[in-house]
Amino acid sequence: MASLNVGSLGEYIREQRRHAQYSLRQLADAAGVSNPYLSQIERGLRKPSAEILQQIAKALRISAETLYVQAGILEERDEHGFGLRTAILADPLINERQKDVLLAVYDSFLKENGVHQADQDEPQSLDENAQKGRISDGDR
Amino acid sequence: MASLNVGSLGEYIREQRRHAQYSLRQLADAAGVSNPYLSQIERGLRKPSAEILQQIAKALRISAETLYVQAGILEERDEHGFGLRTAILADPLINERQKDVLLAVYDSFLKENGVHQADQDEPQSLDENAQKGRISDGDR
DNA sequence: GCGCCGTGCTTGCAATTGCAAGCACGGCGC
DNA sequence: GCGCCGTGCTTGCAATTGCAAGCACGGCGC
Structure with a gap:
């Protein structure tokens, strides 16, 4: 995937994590993902699979679709906004x-x-x- | 991912491909995926990434979401009820x-x-x- | 200062993904 | 029979994904 999208995905995840006031390790544990890997994802060094995104989204209490959109594997639903x-x-x-x-x-x-x-x-x-x-x- | 889902994904893709009357190679070429890999996907031997699913969906002229649902990485939209x-x-x-x-x-x-x-x-x-x-x- | 803890990151590696090279087979024309 | 073509599949391998083990650092209590 375009690293541009991965970059914004990682930023988005970090932003959501901070908003939820979780440390990297807390979120990683909650998501069932290794914390080094989560760190790499946030810094845009790796491109996680949809399954990993699902796990992260669940731990963050956001919809997986939100992360899919950020990752560029799903287009924003027609339902945004309208x-x-x-x-x-x-x-x-x-x-x-x-x-x-x-x-x-x-x-x-x-x-x-x-x-x-x-x-x-x-x-x-x-x-x-x-x-x-x-x-x-x-x-x- | 559960091989059960991958199995049905592959069956679904083969079904759609046959419905469109494409050979394996024709679809692989149109999707920009190697034909051996497409064969493996159809037989449930590999679990393709969301990006590959996007490519296949585009070549089949179906929505990527349809394949994501089959692959189990997206839930069917439940616009009824809740x-x-x-x-x-x-x-x-x-x-x-x-x-x-x-x-x-x-x-x-x-x-x-x-x-x-x-x-x-x-x-x-x-x-x-x-x-x-x-x-x-x-x-x- | 030392030890412990929490934080985020580095690194090497196993497993997985996706592909290139090629095989096996059937159908067809000569 | 041979050669060509189209079809789907096998196999080995490079690149990528995800993780385990550990590092570096700052803050704190003793």
């Missing part, structure tokens, strides 16, 4: 007023984080039949 | 503290609405401070 907003609106267990409150809290957090809900792109489309003809030669 | 709770935890735009706040607000609303979240082990988010003391000894 996703949570949509989920709040769709939740059948809370009423309109409560939805408004949650949305307002969420918005204030985004502001606090300096997030602009500017644009959303979803160019993902499917051309399966068209490309099938292209794959015709195994040149071994 | 979708909002999950969406809060998964949102990459807000941090742990903010997630806790949103979850707490959401929970208070559910209480207000007389909704029982009994089945959900909700101490998950509140145990963090208590458990922090638990994670006190790096027994290295």
